[in-house]
Each structure stands twice: as structure tokens, then as C-alpha cells.
Amino acid sequence: MRTSLVLGGGIAGLLAARVLSDHADEVVIVEPDDVVSEAPARRRGVPQSGHSHILLGRGREILGQLFPGLFERMIADGAQLLDFERDGGWFVDGLRRVPVPGDEMLSMSRPFLEWHLRRAVLALPGLRVVTARVRGLTITGNRVDGVLTGGPGGEDGQPERIAADLVVDASGRNSRLCDWLTEIGYQGPPRIRVGVDIGYATCFFHREPGQQLAGFGAAHSMRTMRYGRPGASSLNPVEGDRWMALTTGFADDRPGRGFEEFTERCLADPAPPMHELVRRCEPIGDVAVYRFPASMRRDFHRLSRFPAGLVALGDAVASFNPVYGQGMTSAALHARALGDWLRSVPDLGRPAGAYFGRITRIVDDAWQTSAAQDRLLPHVASRLSRREKVQLFLRDRLIDGAVIDTEVHRQFLDVVNMRARPRRLMRPSILMRALRAPRRCPVTPEA
Known part of the structure; x- marks a missing residue:
């Protein structure tokens, strides 16, 4: 393959370019933002980049394979390597899940990660x-x-053509690929949309080296529907001696830009580290907000007619509620699937059905863990079917089991980190352990 094109210079595009570099003489990234910078910076085309992003366990494994030495350089530059057994905790309605030995996370801001990836x-x-x-x-x-x-701004003028043997759309959830396909006589893929209407608020705080809050160096707090105010909060140490704090809410409970409201939300969260943050640490800058309307997937594998020389990956295929942290790791899995497909020496003169088949399972698993669960939210589904009620019951029992049972929590984390498929949690041995866990009573924010 002589030339390949990558549409989009974000994380998905960078990972695609890295994989394509093993198979093409020339790789061209086409990106409207100026992505060549001397230091990490938010990009205009990525409004969510100022909020917390998590590189899940499977994504970290793939990036480590694609970029040997990358994480060591990032840690030397300020990224924080966390051992959740020692440094942090997962909270559910204020109860800490039992620690799992060996569960690690690399914590940094998205601009920091993207900048290091881009340099490589x-x-x-x-x-x-x-x-x-x-x-x-x-x-x-x-x-x-x-x-x-x-x-870059879409100015009028004579368009220029860039030729390629393979075009990879990595332009994100707002990809215009469906429009482009229509213009050349093809149909776009069928789309599935699950309205979520979740809002994010993020604020940075000063962090003393080695500082812990309420005895923790990081915290992730989930508020279930039993708490009465579903959502999530997180507190992570990032480069530059900063805390990155995030809180979320759905629909009418979405957070605003005011710092006073941000403080109130942290104090109302049942996880103690969120309280200590606003009581002990000084904020840096303003509160940033972001609204995510819906999870969406484009099912390319369902098309009976598709042009050759074209594939898509990352959010251009499927984008998920960011609270689950699946975006970057899904992009890494798609890039790995692209590499596997290219190593099979496919006929680029034929549609890439085999490639889209490879990524369908990745999308299905992520969708089952996130969008399928979001369907159970009260503001999304006014009435639940019998099957959905069973799903909600089993999910709650698994969450309860992860609070006290190390093995249930370990399996839960493997699925969350996309190291294992969701069906692992349906194994009889795991379900029985979860069902034996004490059932927590519903609580409220005032309790």
C-alpha cells in the first residue's frame, strides 16, 4: 500500500496512523485543527478534552504494545501511576468497594496524553x-x-484532492461520512441512538506532592438510582501537581458553570474525598461544563453495499456515554482490529466487510456495558419491560457483590476495563457470589 489517509488527528486518528505506518509507504493525517504544538493544549474541535478521560486497562495494554516506552516517558513528565488497592477507591453510594490487588490506572489529562501520542x-x-x-x-x-x-475553516475556494489507497474515517461522533457516502451514490449505515442527556462539570485544584484526601490518592464515586440522585464523580491526580475533579448529573440535574454549585455537588456526593477536596484545596481556573446528549452507533456491518478503500473507527463508528470511559480504549481496540485485518493482506479493491465484522463485537460489548445500561435510567425509559427489570436487578446485585466480594469486584473491573466480555459477569459462579451479598437498602442524599 502506497498511501493511506486518516481523517481526524485525535486519539483515534493517531492510533490508526500508527497502525497504518506498518503497512503503507506514506500516511497522511487530515485534521482541521492545528495539532502541532510545543506543549499539551486543548483543541478547538474537541470541546470535551478539558474533562476527565480514563485510559482503561485494555487500552493501556494496547498503547503499550504500539508505543514501547510511552508510559515511562509520560510518568517522568508528570502522569500519575495509581494502585487502587493502595492509593484510591471505587465508591458506590458512599460505600467503598473491596480493594482488588493489582488494579492500576495511569492518570493524566486528555491533552497531555494526546500530545505525547502525537509526538510519538x-x-x-x-x-x-x-x-x-x-x-x-x-x-x-x-x-x-x-x-x-x-x-481548515471551510473557506470557499477550489478543493484540493489527496489520493489514497485506503481512507480511514476517524473524525469522531460528528463524522460526515454518511453525507459523503450519499454524495457518491451510497447509503450511510443504519444508526442506533440512546438518549442520555448527561452533563459534566470539571474543575482543577492545586495538589501538594503525594497529597491524599480522606486517606485516598484518587476516588471514583458512582451514585445509583437507589441513591435518589444518579450520577458519578471522580477525583484524579494529574500532571502539573493538580487534582482534576468531575461531577455529573442527568437531564434537569445537569451541573452548571458556577463554582458555588460545583462545591455544593462535591459536598453532597457520598464519597468522603470529594468533601475534603473543596474544603482543603484551592481551585485553578473556572468550572468547565459539557453536555453529552446520546450514545450512538453506526452499524456498517449491516450494509449490503459499501465502497472499497474505506473504513471507519473510533467514535465515527460508535460513541458512548463518557461516564463509562470507553472512548479511548474502544479506539485502541478498533486500531488493533485494523492492524489485524491489514496483516491478513486483504484485497483493497473489495469492501472491508471482514474489518467491520471484527469491530462489531467490540462495539457490541461496549454497548452492552454502557448504552444498554443507560436504557434503564428513569428519565430514559418511563416503563421497563420484564426483561429490563431482571437486567436491573442483576446489575444491582453485581454492584452490591462488588462492595464486599473481591472476586466479584475483580471480574467487574475486568469487564469495566474491557479486558473481558460482559457475559463473564453472567457466569453462575459470579452471579451466585453476588446474590449472596447483603442487599443494600435504598438510600437518599439526605440519609
């Missing part, structure tokens, strides 16, 4: 970045053979 990718031979906006696809016969580009 741009150092690869045969790779270059074009700062431009994609206007459409070009096609010869039934094969996509390039894209048309314009200025």
Missing part, C-alpha cells in the same frame, strides 16, 4: 499532517481513492 506518531517515517477540512470523498468505480479538502 509524528516521529514515524513517512507520516505527515495536512491542516484542512475534508469536503468529500472521490471514487473510481466502486472504490474510494481519495478525499477533497478545503481550508
Whole structure:
């Protein structure tokens, strides 16, 4: 393969470019934002970049394989390696889940991770970045053979064509691939949407080296429907001696930009570290907010007619409620699937059905863990079917089991970290352990 194009210079695009560099003489990233910077910085086209992002366990494994030495460089530059048995805790309605030995997390901001990834990718031979906006696809016969580009701001003018043997759409959840396919005579993939309407508020605080809050160096707090105010909060140490604190709410309970409201939400959260944060630490900057309306997936594998020379990955295929932290790890899994497909020496003159088949299982598993669970939220489903009531019961029992049973929590974390498929939690041995756990009574924020 002589030339491959990657549409989008975010994390999914960078991972795709890294994989493609093993198979193409030239890899071109087309990105409307100026992504070449001397230091980590938020990108205009990624409004969510200022909020907490989690690189789940499976994603960290894949990035470590693709970029040997990357994490060591990041840790030396300020990223925080956490042992959750020693440093932090998972809380459910204020109860700490039993610690699991060996459960680690690398904590940093998204701009920090993206900057380090970009430096590693741009150092690869045969790779270059074009700062431009994609206007459409070009096609010869039934094969996509390039894209048309314009200025980064979409200015009028004669579009320029960039030819390629393979085009990879990694332009995110707002991808215009469906429109581009329609323009060249194809249908876009069917879409499934689950409305979530979740809001995020994030604020940074000063952190003393080695500081712990309420005895913890990090905290992730989940508030279930039994708590009366579902949502989540998190507290992570990141580069620059900072705490990154986040709190969420659904629908009418979405958080606003005011610092006073942010403080009130931290104090109302049942996890003690959130209380100590606002009592002991000084804020840095303003509160940033972000609204995520819906999880969405595009089922390319259901199309009976699709052009050759074109694939998609990352949020351009499926984007999930960010509270589950699946986005970056899904992109890594898609990139690995792309590499596996290319190593099979496919005929690029034929549609990439085998590739889309590979990523369907990845999407299905992530969807089952997040979007399928969001369907059970009161503001999403006014009435639950009998099957959904059973799903809700089993989910709550697994959550209760993870509070006191190390093995249940270990299996739960393996699924959350995308190291194992969700069906593992349905094993009789795990369900029996969870069902034996004491059933917690419903609580309220005032309790």
C-alpha cells in the first residue's frame, strides 16, 4: 500500500496512523485543527478534552504494545501511576468497594496524553499532517481513492484532492461520512441512538506532592438510582501537581458553570474525598461544563453495499456515554482490529466487510456495558419491560457483590476495563457470589 489517509488527528486518528505506518509507504493525517504544538493544549474541535478521560486497562495494554516506552516517558513528565488497592477507591453510594490487588490506572489529562501520542506518531517515517477540512470523498468505480479538502475553516475556494489507497474515517461522533457516502451514490449505515442527556462539570485544584484526601490518592464515586440522585464523580491526580475533579448529573440535574454549585455537588456526593477536596484545596481556573446528549452507533456491518478503500473507527463508528470511559480504549481496540485485518493482506479493491465484522463485537460489548445500561435510567425509559427489570436487578446485585466480594469486584473491573466480555459477569459462579451479598437498602442524599 502506497498511501493511506486518516481523517481526524485525535486519539483515534493517531492510533490508526500508527497502525497504518506498518503497512503503507506514506500516511497522511487530515485534521482541521492545528495539532502541532510545543506543549499539551486543548483543541478547538474537541470541546470535551478539558474533562476527565480514563485510559482503561485494555487500552493501556494496547498503547503499550504500539508505543514501547510511552508510559515511562509520560510518568517522568508528570502522569500519575495509581494502585487502587493502595492509593484510591471505587465508591458506590458512599460505600467503598473491596480493594482488588493489582488494579492500576495511569492518570493524566486528555491533552497531555494526546500530545505525547502525537509526538510519538509524528516521529514515524513517512507520516505527515495536512491542516484542512475534508469536503468529500472521490471514487473510481466502486472504490474510494481519495478525499477533497478545503481550508481548515471551510473557506470557499477550489478543493484540493489527496489520493489514497485506503481512507480511514476517524473524525469522531460528528463524522460526515454518511453525507459523503450519499454524495457518491451510497447509503450511510443504519444508526442506533440512546438518549442520555448527561452533563459534566470539571474543575482543577492545586495538589501538594503525594497529597491524599480522606486517606485516598484518587476516588471514583458512582451514585445509583437507589441513591435518589444518579450520577458519578471522580477525583484524579494529574500532571502539573493538580487534582482534576468531575461531577455529573442527568437531564434537569445537569451541573452548571458556577463554582458555588460545583462545591455544593462535591459536598453532597457520598464519597468522603470529594468533601475534603473543596474544603482543603484551592481551585485553578473556572468550572468547565459539557453536555453529552446520546450514545450512538453506526452499524456498517449491516450494509449490503459499501465502497472499497474505506473504513471507519473510533467514535465515527460508535460513541458512548463518557461516564463509562470507553472512548479511548474502544479506539485502541478498533486500531488493533485494523492492524489485524491489514496483516491478513486483504484485497483493497473489495469492501472491508471482514474489518467491520471484527469491530462489531467490540462495539457490541461496549454497548452492552454502557448504552444498554443507560436504557434503564428513569428519565430514559418511563416503563421497563420484564426483561429490563431482571437486567436491573442483576446489575444491582453485581454492584452490591462488588462492595464486599473481591472476586466479584475483580471480574467487574475486568469487564469495566474491557479486558473481558460482559457475559463473564453472567457466569453462575459470579452471579451466585453476588446474590449472596447483603442487599443494600435504598438510600437518599439526605440519609
